[in-house]
Amino acid sequence: MTAEQRLHRIELPDSAPLPSPYAEADRSQAVADLLVSNRFDPVGLPPGPFALHLEVRDGRLVLDIRDDADQPLRIIALALGPFRRLIKDYHMVVASHEEAVMEGSSDARIQAIDMGRRGLHNEGAELLCERLKGRVALDFETARRLFTLVCALHQRI
Structure with a gap:
């Protein structure tokens, strides 16, 4: 991973x-972990690093990708369905x-619940990677952490 293929701000x-x-x-x-380590490479955009403005708007997940100077580069809207x-x-x-x-x-009950949570994170990460395929290249850990943020945003609406 190079400095150009990553998020520097969320x-x-x-x-x-x-x-x-x-x-x-x-x-x-999730935000702190993303800023330490991530791979975020929008297809067809000049080299980063990138800022990501993430929100839920009109029933869609909006990824507003910006350059280092916070100038808009691309907006990707994904249906939340x-x-x-x-x-x-x-x-x-x-x-x-x-x-x-x-x-x-x-501890056994808490660990079992946590295993379920990890499984849902993995499913969410796979779905996010699938929905962004051809638009943004992500590594799996970046997708998992972004899924956490999607859930947090959804909790607020």
Whole structure:
């Protein structure tokens, strides 16, 4: 990965905080991890690094890709329909995880819930890669973290 094929900044809309500290921490960690390591290579654009303004607008996931000086380069809008089941399941699993931790459930139960969460992350990442194929090249970890942000954005609407 070169410095040109990566995100150097991620912008999310200013809005109300997420419904729980756990969800907010998950979102913050995804952004921090993305900024440390990612592969984001929009097809047909000049070399980066890139800024990504990510939001949900009119039932679509909007990826507003910008250059280093924050000048718009390309907007990609993806229908959220294919993601809805995964997002809903992800929110249910996160709520179950929070509840299990607060109740002091067994480590085995918490680990089982976390495995389900990882599985949903993987499905979401695969779907995101598929939907962006031919438009943006991503590595799997970048797609997983972006899926976390998609879920966080969806929680806010």
